[in-house]
Amino acid sequence: MTRWLNRTRRLCTLAASLAALVLVTACGDASSMDLAEHDPASHVHKADTAATLPAGAEQQALVVLSDAPMVDQTGAERHLKTDVVGSRIVVVDFIFTSCRTICPVTTALLAKAKGNLTDIPSDTVTFVSMSVDSTVDTPERLSAFAAAHGADWTFLTGDKHVMDEALTWLNAYSTNPEDHAAMILIGDASTDKFTRIYGLPDPEFVEARVRELVGTRANDSSHHAH
Template identity: 35%
Template structure:
Protein backbone atom coordinates (compact mmCIF):
# COMPACT_ATOMS: atom_id res chain seq x y z
CA UNK A 1 0.00 0.00 0.00
CA UNK A 2 2.77 2.46 0.93
CA UNK A 3 4.56 1.74 -2.35
CA UNK A 4 1.34 2.36 -4.28
CA UNK A 5 0.81 5.66 -2.46
CA UNK A 6 4.37 6.74 -3.28
CA UNK A 7 3.98 5.87 -6.94
CA UNK A 8 0.69 7.77 -7.00
CA UNK A 9 2.43 10.80 -5.51
CA UNK A 10 5.18 10.64 -8.13
CA UNK A 11 2.59 10.29 -10.89
CA UNK A 12 0.71 13.30 -9.53
CA UNK A 13 3.97 15.25 -9.55
CA UNK A 14 4.42 14.76 -13.29
CA UNK A 15 2.55 17.95 -14.11
CA UNK A 16 3.85 21.00 -15.92
CA UNK A 17 5.55 23.53 -13.67
CA UNK A 18 8.01 26.32 -14.49
CA UNK A 19 11.53 26.14 -13.13
CA UNK A 20 12.15 28.17 -10.00
CA UNK A 21 14.70 30.94 -10.15
CA UNK A 22 17.61 30.53 -7.74
CA UNK A 23 16.79 33.76 -5.92
CA UNK A 24 13.14 32.75 -5.55
CA UNK A 25 13.96 29.31 -4.25
CA UNK A 26 16.51 30.53 -1.75
CA UNK A 27 13.93 32.63 0.02
CA UNK A 28 10.91 30.40 -0.38
CA UNK A 29 9.19 28.19 2.12
CA UNK A 30 9.69 24.59 0.91
CA UNK A 31 6.48 23.46 2.55
CA UNK A 32 4.54 26.03 0.58
CA UNK A 33 6.02 25.17 -2.82
CA UNK A 34 3.85 23.28 -5.27
CA UNK A 35 5.49 19.81 -5.53
CA UNK A 36 4.99 19.55 -9.28
CA UNK A 37 7.46 18.66 -11.99
CA UNK A 38 7.53 19.02 -15.72
CA UNK A 39 6.19 16.05 -17.65
CA UNK A 40 8.67 13.88 -19.60
CA UNK A 41 10.44 15.83 -22.32
CA UNK A 42 11.90 14.13 -25.37
CA UNK A 43 14.62 15.32 -27.65
CA UNK A 44 12.53 14.06 -30.58
CA UNK A 45 14.68 13.11 -33.54
CA UNK A 46 17.62 15.14 -32.29
CA UNK A 47 20.84 13.29 -31.67
CA UNK A 48 21.55 13.67 -27.92
CA UNK A 49 25.29 14.02 -28.46
CA UNK A 50 24.79 16.87 -30.93
CA UNK A 51 22.04 18.52 -28.88
CA UNK A 52 23.58 18.42 -25.40
CA UNK A 53 27.10 18.70 -26.89
CA UNK A 54 30.19 16.67 -26.16
CA UNK A 55 32.03 19.67 -24.78
CA UNK A 56 35.26 19.07 -22.91
CA UNK A 57 34.61 19.75 -19.24
CA UNK A 58 36.62 19.06 -16.07
CA UNK A 59 35.45 17.35 -12.88
CA UNK A 60 36.31 18.09 -9.27
CA UNK A 61 39.41 15.89 -9.49
CA UNK A 62 40.77 17.66 -12.56
CA UNK A 63 39.82 14.84 -14.93
CA UNK A 64 38.65 15.73 -18.44
CA UNK A 65 35.02 14.77 -19.01
CA UNK A 66 33.19 14.93 -22.32
CA UNK A 67 29.69 16.03 -21.41
CA UNK A 68 27.67 13.58 -23.49
CA UNK A 69 30.12 10.70 -23.90
CA UNK A 70 31.32 10.56 -20.29
CA UNK A 71 28.55 12.13 -18.21
CA UNK A 72 25.29 11.26 -20.00
CA UNK A 73 25.76 8.38 -22.42
CA UNK A 74 24.22 5.07 -21.47
CA UNK A 75 23.06 6.08 -18.00
CA UNK A 76 20.34 7.75 -16.00
CA UNK A 77 21.56 11.01 -14.50
CA UNK A 78 20.15 13.33 -11.86
CA UNK A 79 21.56 16.72 -12.82
CA UNK A 80 21.47 20.01 -10.96
CA UNK A 81 23.11 23.41 -11.40
CA UNK A 82 25.01 25.15 -8.62
CA UNK A 83 27.79 27.62 -7.87
CA UNK A 84 30.23 27.25 -4.99
CA UNK A 85 29.90 30.78 -3.58
CA UNK A 86 26.22 30.14 -2.87
CA UNK A 87 25.50 29.94 0.85
CA UNK A 88 21.75 29.26 0.85
CA UNK A 89 19.91 27.23 -1.78
CA UNK A 90 22.85 25.31 -3.27
CA UNK A 91 24.04 23.65 -0.03
CA UNK A 92 20.43 22.82 0.83
CA UNK A 93 19.87 21.16 -2.55
CA UNK A 94 23.15 19.26 -2.25
CA UNK A 95 22.03 17.98 1.15
CA UNK A 96 18.71 16.97 -0.40
CA UNK A 97 20.55 15.01 -3.07
CA UNK A 98 22.56 13.25 -0.37
CA UNK A 99 19.27 12.00 1.02
CA UNK A 100 18.16 10.95 -2.47
CA UNK A 101 21.42 9.00 -2.74
CA UNK A 102 20.57 7.18 0.47
CA UNK A 103 17.11 6.33 -0.87
CA UNK A 104 18.63 4.95 -4.06
CA UNK A 105 20.81 2.55 -2.10
CA UNK A 106 22.74 0.17 -4.35
CA UNK A 107 21.25 1.75 -7.48
CA UNK A 108 23.36 4.87 -6.93
CA UNK A 109 26.48 4.84 -9.07
CA UNK A 110 25.23 1.85 -11.04
CA UNK A 111 21.72 2.57 -12.27
CA UNK A 112 21.65 6.28 -11.41
CA UNK A 113 24.48 8.84 -11.27
CA UNK A 114 24.55 12.46 -10.13
CA UNK A 115 25.99 15.38 -12.11
CA UNK A 116 26.33 18.88 -10.66
CA UNK A 117 27.15 21.54 -13.25
CA UNK A 118 28.42 24.94 -12.22
CA UNK A 119 26.67 28.09 -13.39
CA UNK A 120 29.82 30.07 -12.54
CA UNK A 121 32.71 28.44 -14.45
CA UNK A 122 34.84 31.59 -14.25
CA UNK A 123 35.20 31.17 -10.48
CA UNK A 124 34.37 27.51 -10.01
CA UNK A 125 37.67 25.82 -10.75
CA UNK A 126 38.06 22.08 -10.15
CA UNK A 127 39.71 22.95 -6.84
CA UNK A 128 36.72 25.08 -5.80
CA UNK A 129 34.28 22.34 -6.80
CA UNK A 130 36.31 19.77 -4.87
CA UNK A 131 36.27 21.92 -1.75
CA UNK A 132 32.51 22.42 -2.08
CA UNK A 133 31.89 18.71 -2.60
CA UNK A 134 34.06 17.75 0.39
CA UNK A 135 32.41 20.34 2.62
CA UNK A 136 28.96 19.02 1.66
CA UNK A 137 30.03 15.35 2.10
CA UNK A 138 29.23 14.86 -1.59
CA UNK A 139 32.68 13.96 -2.91
CA UNK A 140 31.71 10.36 -3.61
CA UNK A 141 32.02 7.93 -6.50
CA UNK A 142 29.09 8.30 -8.87
CA UNK A 143 28.77 12.06 -8.35
CA UNK A 144 30.57 14.43 -10.74
CA UNK A 145 30.94 18.17 -10.21
CA UNK A 146 31.69 19.75 -13.60
CA UNK A 147 33.15 23.01 -14.84
CA UNK A 148 34.83 24.13 -18.05
CA UNK A 149 35.18 27.01 -20.45
CA UNK A 150 32.39 29.51 -19.96
CA UNK A 151 31.27 29.34 -23.59
CA UNK A 152 30.90 25.56 -23.38
CA UNK A 153 29.07 25.61 -20.06
CA UNK A 154 26.75 28.37 -21.29
CA UNK A 155 25.74 26.30 -24.33
CA UNK A 156 24.85 23.34 -22.10
CA UNK A 157 22.85 25.55 -19.73
CA UNK A 158 20.97 27.00 -22.70
CA UNK A 159 20.17 23.53 -24.03
CA UNK A 160 18.83 22.61 -20.60
CA UNK A 161 16.79 25.82 -20.53
CA UNK A 162 18.39 27.19 -17.35
CA UNK A 163 20.89 29.73 -18.67
CA UNK A 164 21.07 33.10 -16.95
CA UNK A 165 23.41 36.05 -17.39
CA UNK A 166 24.02 35.98 -13.64
CA UNK A 167 25.30 32.80 -12.00
CA UNK A 168 23.23 33.57 -8.90
CA UNK A 169 19.98 33.40 -10.87
CA UNK A 170 20.31 29.88 -12.19
CA UNK A 171 17.27 27.61 -11.90
CA UNK A 172 17.22 25.16 -9.02
CA UNK A 173 15.22 22.49 -10.82
CA UNK A 174 16.52 18.92 -10.91
CA UNK A 175 16.80 17.08 -14.22
CA UNK A 176 16.41 13.32 -14.28
CA UNK A 177 17.57 12.14 -17.70
CA UNK A 178 18.24 9.12 -19.84
CA UNK A 179 19.04 11.06 -22.98
CA UNK A 180 19.70 8.01 -25.15
CA UNK A 181 16.21 6.72 -24.39
CA UNK A 182 14.77 10.24 -24.89
CA UNK A 183 13.45 10.34 -21.32
CA UNK A 184 13.72 13.40 -19.07
CA UNK A 185 11.83 14.84 -16.13
CA UNK A 186 12.21 18.14 -14.32
CA UNK A 187 11.54 18.03 -10.59
CA UNK A 188 11.58 20.54 -7.78
CA UNK A 189 14.42 19.75 -5.35
CA UNK A 190 12.26 20.20 -2.24
CA UNK A 191 10.13 17.15 -2.97
CA UNK A 192 10.61 14.23 -0.54
CA UNK A 193 13.90 12.43 -1.30
CA UNK A 194 12.02 9.14 -1.60
CA UNK A 195 9.82 10.61 -4.36
CA UNK A 196 12.85 11.93 -6.27
CA UNK A 197 14.60 8.58 -5.97
CA UNK A 198 11.49 6.78 -7.19
CA UNK A 199 11.22 9.12 -10.18
CA UNK A 200 14.87 8.37 -11.01
CA UNK A 201 14.12 4.66 -10.94
CA UNK A 202 11.11 5.17 -13.19
CA UNK A 203 13.21 7.08 -15.72
CA UNK A 204 15.89 4.38 -15.57
CA UNK A 205 13.35 1.61 -16.16
CA UNK A 206 11.27 3.40 -18.78
CA UNK A 207 8.38 4.17 -16.46
CA UNK A 208 7.96 0.62 -15.19
CA UNK A 209 7.76 0.34 -11.43
CA UNK A 210 9.90 -2.49 -10.04
CA UNK A 211 7.71 -5.49 -9.34
CA UNK A 212 4.71 -3.95 -11.06
CA UNK A 213 2.03 -6.43 -12.08
CA UNK A 214 1.52 -6.92 -15.85
CA UNK A 215 -1.64 -5.49 -17.42
CA UNK A 216 -4.75 -7.65 -17.26
CA UNK A 217 -4.75 -10.25 -20.01
CA UNK A 218 -1.00 -10.03 -20.54
CA UNK A 219 0.92 -13.31 -20.85
Protein backbone atom coordinates (compact mmCIF):
# COMPACT_ATOMS: atom_id res chain seq x y z
CA MET A 1 0.00 0.00 0.00
CA THR A 2 2.81 2.41 0.88
CA ARG A 3 4.51 1.70 -2.43
CA TRP A 4 1.26 2.35 -4.30
CA LEU A 5 0.66 5.64 -2.46
CA ASN A 6 4.21 6.84 -3.11
CA ARG A 7 3.87 5.94 -6.76
CA THR A 8 0.54 7.75 -7.00
CA ARG A 9 1.92 10.92 -5.36
CA ARG A 10 4.94 10.93 -7.66
CA LEU A 11 2.75 10.43 -10.72
CA CYS A 12 0.39 13.22 -9.71
CA THR A 13 3.30 15.63 -9.38
CA LEU A 14 4.66 14.66 -12.79
CA ALA A 15 1.23 14.89 -14.38
CA ALA A 16 0.55 18.33 -12.94
CA SER A 17 3.84 19.70 -14.25
CA LEU A 18 3.43 18.16 -17.67
CA ALA A 19 -0.21 19.20 -17.94
CA ALA A 20 0.80 22.82 -17.47
CA LEU A 21 3.45 22.43 -20.18
CA VAL A 22 0.98 20.75 -22.52
CA LEU A 23 -1.54 23.55 -22.08
CA VAL A 24 1.03 26.20 -23.02
CA THR A 25 2.30 24.15 -25.98
CA ALA A 26 -1.19 23.38 -27.27
CA CYS A 27 -2.17 27.04 -27.23
CA GLY A 28 0.92 27.89 -29.25
CA ASP A 29 0.64 25.30 -32.01
CA ALA A 30 -3.09 24.60 -32.33
CA SER A 31 -3.16 26.13 -35.80
CA SER A 32 -0.30 23.98 -37.10
CA MET A 33 -2.04 20.86 -35.80
CA ASP A 34 -5.40 21.84 -37.38
CA LEU A 35 -7.15 21.51 -34.03
CA ALA A 36 -9.72 24.25 -34.45
CA GLU A 37 -12.44 21.81 -35.44
CA HIS A 38 -12.20 20.09 -32.03
CA ASP A 39 -13.40 21.58 -28.78
CA PRO A 40 -10.76 20.78 -26.13
CA ALA A 41 -13.09 21.81 -23.34
CA SER A 42 -15.38 18.90 -24.20
CA HIS A 43 -12.60 16.32 -24.24
CA VAL A 44 -12.64 14.11 -21.19
CA HIS A 45 -11.13 10.63 -21.34
CA LYS A 46 -13.58 8.08 -19.97
CA ALA A 47 -12.72 4.53 -18.98
CA ASP A 48 -14.76 1.93 -20.77
CA THR A 49 -16.42 -0.96 -18.99
CA ALA A 50 -13.17 -2.93 -18.98
CA ALA A 51 -11.23 -0.02 -17.49
CA THR A 52 -13.07 0.82 -14.30
CA LEU A 53 -10.04 0.06 -12.17
CA PRO A 54 -8.17 2.85 -10.33
CA ALA A 55 -5.23 4.63 -11.95
CA GLY A 56 -2.12 2.52 -11.73
CA ALA A 57 -4.06 -0.74 -11.56
CA GLU A 58 -2.66 -3.64 -13.55
CA GLN A 59 -4.26 -6.57 -15.34
CA GLN A 60 -2.78 -9.48 -17.23
CA ALA A 61 -3.72 -8.90 -20.87
CA LEU A 62 -4.39 -11.30 -23.72
CA VAL A 63 -2.83 -9.44 -26.66
CA VAL A 64 -3.25 -10.19 -30.36
CA LEU A 65 -1.10 -8.02 -32.62
CA SER A 66 -2.48 -7.18 -36.04
CA ASP A 67 -0.29 -7.73 -39.09
CA ALA A 68 -2.47 -5.77 -41.49
CA PRO A 69 -0.74 -2.92 -43.36
CA MET A 70 -0.65 0.40 -41.51
CA VAL A 71 1.43 3.55 -42.02
CA ASP A 72 3.79 5.32 -39.65
CA GLN A 73 4.41 9.03 -39.16
CA THR A 74 6.76 9.10 -42.16
CA GLY A 75 4.10 7.63 -44.45
CA ALA A 76 5.92 4.29 -44.74
CA GLU A 77 3.89 1.08 -44.75
CA ARG A 78 4.39 -0.85 -41.52
CA HIS A 79 3.10 -4.08 -39.99
CA LEU A 80 2.57 -3.95 -36.23
CA LYS A 81 3.21 -7.65 -35.56
CA THR A 82 6.09 -8.50 -37.85
CA ASP A 83 8.24 -5.42 -38.32
CA VAL A 84 7.25 -2.85 -35.69
CA VAL A 85 7.16 -5.22 -32.72
CA GLY A 86 8.56 -8.54 -33.92
CA SER A 87 9.91 -10.43 -30.92
CA ARG A 88 10.76 -7.31 -28.92
CA ILE A 89 9.69 -6.15 -25.51
CA VAL A 90 7.18 -3.41 -26.27
CA VAL A 91 5.34 -0.53 -24.64
CA VAL A 92 2.12 0.37 -26.49
CA ASP A 93 -0.07 3.38 -25.91
CA PHE A 94 -3.11 4.85 -27.63
CA ILE A 95 -3.47 8.47 -28.71
CA PHE A 96 -5.22 10.85 -31.04
CA THR A 97 -3.57 14.02 -32.27
CA SER A 98 -6.40 16.45 -31.52
CA CYS A 99 -6.30 15.43 -27.85
CA ARG A 100 -5.26 18.30 -25.61
CA THR A 101 -5.23 16.60 -22.21
CA ILE A 102 -4.35 12.97 -21.46
CA CYS A 103 -2.64 11.97 -24.74
CA PRO A 104 0.08 14.66 -24.72
CA VAL A 105 0.82 14.02 -21.03
CA THR A 106 0.96 10.26 -21.56
CA THR A 107 3.31 10.73 -24.52
CA ALA A 108 5.61 13.04 -22.55
CA LEU A 109 5.72 10.62 -19.61
CA LEU A 110 6.58 7.72 -21.90
CA ALA A 111 9.27 9.83 -23.57
CA LYS A 112 10.82 10.27 -20.14
CA ALA A 113 10.69 6.51 -19.53
CA LYS A 114 12.23 5.76 -22.92
CA GLY A 115 14.97 8.28 -22.27
CA ASN A 116 15.93 6.28 -19.18
CA LEU A 117 16.23 3.09 -21.26
CA THR A 118 18.83 4.20 -23.81
CA ASP A 119 21.24 1.51 -22.58
CA ILE A 120 18.91 -1.19 -23.90
CA PRO A 121 19.21 -1.83 -27.68
CA SER A 122 16.30 -0.88 -29.92
CA ASP A 123 16.19 -4.44 -31.25
CA THR A 124 15.28 -5.54 -27.72
CA VAL A 125 12.81 -2.83 -26.65
CA THR A 126 10.49 -0.64 -28.67
CA PHE A 127 7.68 1.85 -28.02
CA VAL A 128 4.58 2.17 -30.23
CA SER A 129 1.73 4.68 -30.25
CA MET A 130 -1.46 3.73 -32.07
CA SER A 131 -4.04 6.20 -33.30
CA VAL A 132 -7.60 5.77 -32.06
CA ASP A 133 -8.79 8.39 -34.58
CA SER A 134 -7.33 7.17 -37.87
CA THR A 135 -9.72 9.14 -40.07
CA VAL A 136 -8.14 12.35 -38.73
CA ASP A 137 -4.65 11.22 -37.77
CA THR A 138 -2.66 11.43 -40.99
CA PRO A 139 1.07 10.65 -40.99
CA GLU A 140 1.75 14.38 -41.07
CA ARG A 141 -0.33 14.97 -37.95
CA LEU A 142 1.30 12.05 -36.17
CA SER A 143 4.74 13.39 -37.07
CA ALA A 144 3.89 16.83 -35.69
CA PHE A 145 2.40 15.32 -32.52
CA ALA A 146 5.45 13.10 -31.92
CA ALA A 147 7.86 16.00 -32.45
CA ALA A 148 5.87 18.30 -30.17
CA HIS A 149 6.12 15.82 -27.28
CA GLY A 150 9.62 14.45 -27.72
CA ALA A 151 8.51 11.00 -28.86
CA ASP A 152 11.13 9.26 -31.00
CA TRP A 153 9.28 6.01 -31.64
CA THR A 154 6.77 4.59 -34.12
CA PHE A 155 3.29 6.10 -34.41
CA LEU A 156 0.77 4.13 -36.44
CA THR A 157 -2.40 5.01 -38.32
CA GLY A 158 -4.15 3.54 -41.35
CA ASP A 159 -7.46 2.66 -42.92
CA LYS A 160 -10.25 2.89 -40.36
CA HIS A 161 -11.33 -0.75 -40.64
CA VAL A 162 -7.72 -1.90 -40.20
CA MET A 163 -7.12 0.27 -37.15
CA ASP A 164 -10.52 -0.53 -35.60
CA GLU A 165 -9.81 -4.26 -35.85
CA ALA A 166 -6.29 -3.89 -34.46
CA LEU A 167 -7.53 -1.79 -31.54
CA THR A 168 -10.36 -4.25 -30.84
CA TRP A 169 -7.84 -7.09 -30.56
CA LEU A 170 -5.92 -4.98 -28.03
CA ASN A 171 -9.11 -4.11 -26.11
CA ALA A 172 -8.47 -0.46 -26.91
CA TYR A 173 -11.24 0.31 -29.42
CA SER A 174 -13.75 3.09 -28.76
CA THR A 175 -16.41 4.41 -31.11
CA ASN A 176 -15.54 7.93 -29.94
CA PRO A 177 -11.82 8.74 -29.64
CA GLU A 178 -12.53 11.04 -26.71
CA ASP A 179 -13.92 8.09 -24.75
CA HIS A 180 -10.96 5.76 -25.16
CA ALA A 181 -9.51 4.34 -21.96
CA ALA A 182 -6.30 5.88 -20.65
CA MET A 183 -4.00 2.87 -20.54
CA ILE A 184 -0.79 1.33 -21.84
CA LEU A 185 0.34 -2.20 -22.57
CA ILE A 186 3.76 -3.52 -21.58
CA GLY A 187 4.90 -6.98 -22.55
CA ASP A 188 7.28 -9.35 -24.28
CA ALA A 189 6.10 -10.32 -27.74
CA SER A 190 8.39 -13.37 -27.71
CA THR A 191 6.35 -14.89 -24.89
CA ASP A 192 3.01 -13.16 -25.54
CA LYS A 193 2.90 -12.09 -21.88
CA PHE A 194 1.45 -8.59 -21.50
CA THR A 195 0.18 -6.37 -18.73
CA ARG A 196 -2.40 -3.61 -19.10
CA ILE A 197 -1.82 -0.56 -16.87
CA TYR A 198 -4.56 2.05 -16.46
CA GLY A 199 -4.19 5.78 -15.96
CA LEU A 200 -1.17 7.99 -16.58
CA PRO A 201 2.04 5.98 -16.91
CA ASP A 202 4.64 6.47 -14.19
CA PRO A 203 8.01 6.74 -16.04
CA GLU A 204 9.88 5.01 -13.23
CA PHE A 205 7.37 2.15 -13.18
CA VAL A 206 7.53 1.75 -16.98
CA GLU A 207 11.32 1.72 -16.86
CA ALA A 208 11.36 -0.82 -14.01
CA ARG A 209 8.85 -3.12 -15.76
CA VAL A 210 10.82 -3.04 -19.01
CA ARG A 211 14.07 -3.81 -17.17
CA GLU A 212 12.31 -6.64 -15.35
CA LEU A 213 11.28 -8.17 -18.69
CA VAL A 214 14.82 -7.74 -20.06
CA GLY A 215 16.17 -9.47 -16.96
CA THR A 216 13.69 -12.33 -17.34
CA ARG A 217 14.88 -12.81 -20.91
CA ALA A 218 18.49 -12.89 -19.80
CA ASN A 219 17.72 -15.47 -17.11
CA ASP A 220 15.77 -17.64 -19.53
CA SER A 221 18.60 -17.50 -22.06
CA SER A 222 21.10 -18.45 -19.38
CA HIS A 223 19.02 -21.44 -18.33
CA HIS A 224 18.57 -22.59 -21.92
CA ALA A 225 22.32 -22.37 -22.47
CA HIS A 226 22.99 -25.04 -19.82
